Amino acid sequence: MSLDDPSAKPHDRLQLALSDDLSAVNSLISDRMASEHAPRIPEVTRHLVEAGGKRVRPMLTLAAARICGYEGPYHVHLAATVEFIHTATLLHDDVVDESAQRRGRPAANLLWDNKSSVLVGDYLFARSFQLMTETGRLDVLRVLSDAAATIAEGEVLQLTAAQDLGTNEDIYLQVVRGKTAALFSAATQVGGMIADADEQVVNSLFAYGDALGVSFQIADDVLDYAGVATQTGKNIGDDFRERKLTLPLIKAVAKADAQERVFWMRVIEKGDQRDGDLEHALALLDKHYALSAARTDALEWSERAKQALASVPDHPIRDMLRDLADYVVARLN
Amino acid sequence: MSLDDPSAKPHDRLQLALSDDLSAVNSLISDRMASEHAPRIPEVTRHLVEAGGKRVRPMLTLAAARICGYEGPYHVHLAATVEFIHTATLLHDDVVDESAQRRGRPAANLLWDNKSSVLVGDYLFARSFQLMTETGRLDVLRVLSDAAATIAEGEVLQLTAAQDLGTNEDIYLQVVRGKTAALFSAATQVGGMIADADEQVVNSLFAYGDALGVSFQIADDVLDYAGVATQTGKNIGDDFRERKLTLPLIKAVAKADAQERVFWMRVIEKGDQRDGDLEHALALLDKHYALSAARTDALEWSERAKQALASVPDHPIRDMLRDLADYVVARLN
Numbered sequence: 229m230s231l232d233d234p235s236a237k238p239h240d241r242l243q244l245a246l247s248d249d250l251s252a253v254n255s256l257i258s259d260r261m262a263s264e265h266a267p268r269i270p271e272v273t274r275h276l277v278e279a280g281g282k283r284v285r286p287m288l289t290l291a292a293a294r295i296c297g298y299e300g301p302y303h304v305h306l307a308a309t310v311e312f313i314h315t316a317t318l319l320h321d322d323v324v325d326e327s328a329q330r331r332g333r334p335a336a337n338l339l340w341d342n343k344s345s346v347l348v349g350d351y352l353f354a355r356s357f358q359l360m361t362e363t364g365r366l367d368v369l370r371v372l373s374d375a376a377a378t379i380a381e382g383e384v385l386q387l388t389a390a391q392d393l394g395t396n397e398d399i400y401l402q403v404v405r406g407k408t409a410a411l412f413s414a415a416t417q418v419g420g421m422i423a424d425a426d427e428q429v430v431n432s433l434f435a436y437g438d439a440l441g442v443s444f445q446i447a448d449d450v451l452d453y454a455g456v457a458t459q460t461g462k463n464i465g466d467d468f469r470e471r472k473l474t475l476p477l478i479k480a481v482a483k484a485d486a487q488e489r490v491f492w493m494r495v496i497e498k499g500d501q502r503d504g505d506l507e508h509a510l511a512l513l514d515k516h517y518a519l520s521a522a523r524t525d526a527l528e529w530s531e532r533a534k535q536a537l538a539s540v541p542d543h544p545i546r547d548m549l550r551d552l553a554d555y556v557v558a559r560l561n
Numbered sequence: 562m563s564l565d566d567p568s569a570k571p572h573d574r575l576q577l578a579l580s581d582d583l584s585a586v587n588s589l590i591s592d593r594m595a596s597e598h599a600p601r602i603p604e605v606t607r608h609l610v611e612a613g614g615k616r617v618r619p620m621l622t623l624a625a626a627r628i629c630g631y632e633g634p635y636h637v638h639l640a641a642t643v644e645f646i647h648t649a650t651l652l653h654d655d656v657v658d659e660s661a662q663r664r665g666r667p668a669a670n671l672l673w674d675n676k677s678s679v680l681v682g683d684y685l686f687a688r689s690f691q692l693m694t695e696t697g698r699l700d701v702l703r704v705l706s707d708a709a710a711t712i713a714e715g716e717v718l719q720l721t722a723a724q725d726l727g728t729n730e731d732i733y734l735q736v737v738r739g740k741t742a743a744l745f746s747a748a749t750q751v752g753g754m755i756a757d758a759d760e761q762v763v764n765s766l767f768a769y770g771d772a773l774g775v776s777f778q779i780a781d782d783v784l785d786y787a788g789v790a791t792q793t794g795k796n797i798g799d800d801f802r803e804r805k806l807t808l809p810l811i812k813a814v815a816k817a818d819a820q821e822r823v824f825w826m827r828v829i830e831k832g833d834q835r836d837g838d839l840e841h842a843l844a845l846l847d848k849h850y851a852l853s854a855a856r857t858d859a860l861e862w863s864e865r866a867k868q869a870l871a872s873v874p875d876h877p878i879r880d881m882l883r884d885l886a887d888y889v890v891a892r893l894n
Binding site (some may be wrong): 263265266267268269320323324342343344346347348349350351353354355357358361364366369370373374376377379380381382383384385387388402 | 596598599600601602653656657675676677679680681682683684686687688690691694697699702703706707709710712713714715716717718720721735
């Protein structure tokens, strides 16, 4: 995740502009991840929450609320809610993906066990609903529970779609909305809602978060094939080895001739991968301009994110959100 | 589960008295477990939801609402919410327990995989929050999100407490509240709340559900050692083989002499079980009157459940709830 990169300027500026709010969010998170009765819970959550991550999602909520002039306390609850949903999702994802690492540390399912990851994730989901209930805003509850359903639906869809060569760009987009964009867009939307912003502004904040999330995920999927390992913290071709049909491969498969299809069937659907296959896959991506086309898609979504901000009140933090949309794709150059 | 027994008269009478409401709940469940994008979701949920179970928890909500004179539509949403939370919990439990069977069918994690069970469970949790949001009642949302947190906390506590000989009756009660009583009590409580019943009535409905749940779970744990396999659908000593420190064992361990402690350490903490160990464990339960003492506890909780109903409006359905509390422990005689 390049948003974790220390050179991520817009992110750092947001962090500075929102530092008081972020401290309040961090306190609330520490407070609510505690459990009087089950000490395993804070052990697991502390491992993950204190590893940090850049708090991108809660910052989106705080930023949206501030841009809309909100002065009350509940944007902090909503930001913590969003981070809890995100953390719960990570815990469950690591069980599903059998991950070895998360945020640069051993994944919780390896340090404890899958059971703890499943149940502590459930605890954080429940805690997130408690937090949002405290805001007293049913409209916000509706948006966040819809987002939680979209996230889970996207993850289930990914289970069946990832290794199926029939997966097209529409299905990919649904998966991406689930795994990334749904929480980004809910994060920005509820920030506007808690501030009682106009409907048009709330819709634009939603559109910004959605497009930012899609752009971010496509960029991530491109970097899996085109990035520099030290920069992304991942190895080139991880998605290929895990037989994940992401946008670059979907574009290459769509243009494959009969012989190429046989190759993709073997390495992705059957999972029979041999020495030299990754290199051959990269050559096919190149032949069909698949990485370049996916990069263009990421840039278009970034552009849409910036356009959405046009209907959002003028504010220094709005400009940082615009720069964030640029930054997400800057790493593709 | 003896509530699944066809001779469960109070249950059958409740089902008859609430049959219109229950049909509405079943329709709502079918409707909301669908997913446009991810067909795996209804496959998994249908497997579990259509296997039935006796819908005890949703019936508790419907019964409480009816007793309090509720005429509106939202008790149906709350009953479906309660069943979704229960079903999500079962899916995750089966992953945690590595179960082979659930409701007399192969467990979902074996028919599909652990991933599907984790993610479909998450989907049902999210759906349950959508459903309760539709009621427009923040007080109800608070109760149910608190219950969801208590459930997850109890399950995590069970992970660490189950094989630890230091687990005492207080800890056992916390685990039981989490795994069983929290959803029973939330189910009855929100039934009263949606009907705008007096606070005292709502509190009594909570107390009934709580005591019924505790009584039910203790009875289940006693039957694991004292039941007839064909009647309970379980084998004698399953909990022993799984090294679960339930109430009968806790009582026997509390009275153990030095030599007996060595035995319990070996079979429960170390998990080193040999031929004849179950028979020896049963003899120790007998020596210390542990089953009999646990049975007495179950009867006391059943009595508390019935006493709580004294402050609830007079109603034919209230009498069925009273009989249900008797029925839960009748199988111990």
